[in-house]
Amino acid sequence: MSLHFIEVENLARTFPQPGRQPPLTVFEHVNFTIEKGEFICVIGHSGCGKSTILNILAGLDAASEGAFVMDGKEVSGPSRDRGVIFQNHSLLPWLSALGNVSFAVRARWPEWSRRQVREHSLSYLKMVGLAGAEHKKPSELSGGMRQRVGIARAFAIEPKLLLMDEPFGALDALTRGVIQDELLEIWGRTHQTVFMITHDVDEAILLADRVMLMTNGPDARIAESVVIDIPRPRDRSAIHQHPEYYTIRNHLVDFLITRSKSLQGRVGGPGQQPRSVNPVRGTGVPDPGGTPRVVGGTG
Amino acid sequence: MAGLKIRAAILSVLFLAVFLGAWQLATAPPGATERELTEYEIMMGLGAGSGAGMPAPTEVFGLAWEELSRPFHDSGPNDKGIGLQLMYSVGRVLAGFALAVVVAVPIGFVIGMSPVLNNALNPYIQILKPISPLAWMPLALFTIKDAATSAIFVIFICSIWPMLVNTAFGVASVKRDWLNVARTLELSSLRTALFVILPAAAPTILTGMRISIGISWLVIVAAEMLVGGTGIGYYVWNEWNNLDIAAVIFAIIMIGVVGMLLDAALAQAGRFLRYQE
Numbered sequence: 001m002s003l004h005f006i007e008v009e010n011l012a013r014t015f016p017q018p019g020r021q022p023p024l025t026v027f028e029h030v031n032f033t034i035e036k037g038e039f040i041c042v043i044g045h046s047g048c049g050k051s052t053i054l055n056i057l058a059g060l061d062a063a064s065e066g067a068f069v070m071d072g073k074e075v076s077g078p079s080r081d082r083g084v085i086f087q088n089h090s091l092l093p094w095l096s097a098l099g100n101v102s103f104a105v106r107a108r109w110p111e112w113s114r115r116q117v118r119e120h121s122l123s124y125l126k127m128v129g130l131a132g133a134e135h136k137k138p139s140e141l142s143g144g145m146r147q148r149v150g151i152a153r154a155f156a157i158e159p160k161l162l163l164m165d166e167p168f169g170a171l172d173a174l175t176r177g178v179i180q181d182e183l184l185e186i187w188g189r190t191h192q193t194v195f196m197i198t199h200d201v202d203e204a205i206l207l208a209d210r211v212m213l214m215t216n217g218p219d220a221r222i223a224e225s226v227v228i229d230i231p232r233p234r235d236r237s238a239i240h241q242h243p244e245y246y247t248i249r250n251h252l253v254d255f256l257i258t259r260s261k262s263l264q265g266r267v268g269g270p271g272q273q274p275r276s277v278n279p280v281r282g283t284g285v286p287d288p289g290g291t292p293r294v295v296g297g298t299g
Numbered sequence: 300m301a302g303l304k305i306r307a308a309i310l311s312v313l314f315l316a317v318f319l320g321a322w323q324l325a326t327a328p329p330g331a332t333e334r335e336l337t338e339y340e341i342m343m344g345l346g347a348g349s350g351a352g353m354p355a356p357t358e359v360f361g362l363a364w365e366e367l368s369r370p371f372h373d374s375g376p377n378d379k380g381i382g383l384q385l386m387y388s389v390g391r392v393l394a395g396f397a398l399a400v401v402v403a404v405p406i407g408f409v410i411g412m413s414p415v416l417n418n419a420l421n422p423y424i425q426i427l428k429p430i431s432p433l434a435w436m437p438l439a440l441f442t443i444k445d446a447a448t449s450a451i452f453v454i455f456i457c458s459i460w461p462m463l464v465n466t467a468f469g470v471a472s473v474k475r476d477w478l479n480v481a482r483t484l485e486l487s488s489l490r491t492a493l494f495v496i497l498p499a500a501a502p503t504i505l506t507g508m509r510i511s512i513g514i515s516w517l518v519i520v521a522a523e524m525l526v527g528g529t530g531i532g533y534y535v536w537n538e539w540n541n542l543d544i545a546a547v548i549f550a551i552i553m554i555g556v557v558g559m560l561l562d563a564a565l566a567q568a569g570r571f572l573r574y575q576e
């Protein structure tokens with residue numbers, strides 16, 4: 001039955017509260033699927049639990065309910081078939097750039113020779129434009145270069161699923177643009193399956209095949225799955241001139257401003273997939289006029 | 300910045316000159332003849348007998364020159380070279396210190412990784428830590444029955460606590476992000492401990508070692524005064540019994556120099572292990 005590469009079913013996360021208060025449900029009824037090679041972005045306000053979802057997918061946090069199936073197998077706990085790019089790069093500061101990448105490569109393929117590990121790591125450092133800086137320590141690199149090492153490390157272990165938690169959140173706008181381009185270029189070559197969290201609507205449109213929109217927490221759900229069918233390869237400098245760009249952008253921004261709040265705790269239900277929206281074709285778009293249509297009153 | 304260093308060096312030398320000058324003046328005997336006599340008496344080991352009191356810096360330097368020109372001579376238990384005595388002391392410190400490293404670092408590691416164990420052992424550590432190491436001496440002599448080994452035990456017991464506490468703290472405060480990196484790479488617990496936690500905690504552990512070796516060097520002098528036989532502490536006590544104050548002052552200076560070298564050696568090691576975030 002499971003024909004999708006990744007299936008997330010009825011995921012929920014509750015946190016116990018102090019005293020006699022009922023436990024806090026950060027999100028629930030989270031259902032979505034990802035196909036192999038898809039680039040998924042998740043957008044939502046702070047506190048909707050998007051980082052928690054990513055941590056559960058990474059195996060660093062456990063879901064209170066629900067299941068996560070990848071390649072037909074239920075997954076629990078961390079594993080090398082999922083690579084993570086953390087928000088604050090989390091490089092080991094006592095290792096050089098090369099040391100950080102080969103640390104991961106050696107863990108992934110313990111049977112490899114020293115030379116194999118080195119060459120593989122160097123090729124990924126070169127891919128992110130860090131050839132020549134491989135012997136520098138993270139403290140000697142700029143913020144953008146550190147994040148590039150993090151990207152190289154995550155790509156180098158060739159995971160089945162790449163998880164990114166606001167990878168460019170801590171970078172200045174110019175650096176962010178450059179690294180977005182690089183990421184787009186690398187992704188175009190590897191067609192890695194990516195699940196990425198971002199705050200940045202423009203970044204999501206530039207990178208993603210689909211953008212999942214989350215309502216506010218607590219009791220957050222994934223309300224919509226917006227298809228971005230702007231053809232690839234996409235160019236950051238020209239994408240905003242694409243005729244469909246602002247239709248998509250307005251839809252996303254509109255969600256963040258009004259519907260993320262008005263739909264809080266009111267969409268979705270057990271086993272229900274998020275509403276698939278294509279703002280350009282007008283399919284799945286909620287009623288005009290901003291009145292939220294409650295979907296999934298079945299539960 | 301070079302100018303600052305030069306000025307500081309000049310000032311340093313100036314302070315020393317003033318101090319030595321004041322010392323020389325304060326200890327200068329009223330008459331020249333008496334001064335010659337004093338020197339003669341010192342050569343005969345009777346210096347303080349004349350009631351002259353504190354030796355002048357020139358006397359201390361004369362003795363230092365003599366001692367340092369043959370530091371490893373051994374003419375029986377009461378006349379061993381200063382180098383030999385220092386070697387005994389450094390040997391004891393290193394033996395006790397090495398033993399403490401072997402015990403404290405692994406235990407500190409386990410305590411740091413387990414909050415339960417940390418809370419369970421913390422009251423004992425807090426009680427044992429402030430005990431003067433010399434208070435253990437009778438117990439050590441009674442159970443071990445060997446003076447030299449007892450001195451090593453005292454060094455061991457005093458240097459174990461700073462290392463234990465620092466190792467546990469360093470291990471407990473390793474960044475979650477780094478541990479998450481290890482988890483997503485499916486590293487075994489042993490590999491995580493060796494390749495993530497140990498290098499992350501190394502600077503803190505080394506700080507503990509530096510404190511420990513400093514305390515050990517303070518304690519060994521007192522311990523050797525009690526135990527006797529060999530070592531710089533025994534040398535000081537022996538020269539005091541001989542009323543050779545110049546030798547005592549010389550020994551004090553040597554204790555300072557060796558202590559500084561021990562500390563500098565560990566500081567240098569720390570430089571290799573330090574990382575910048």
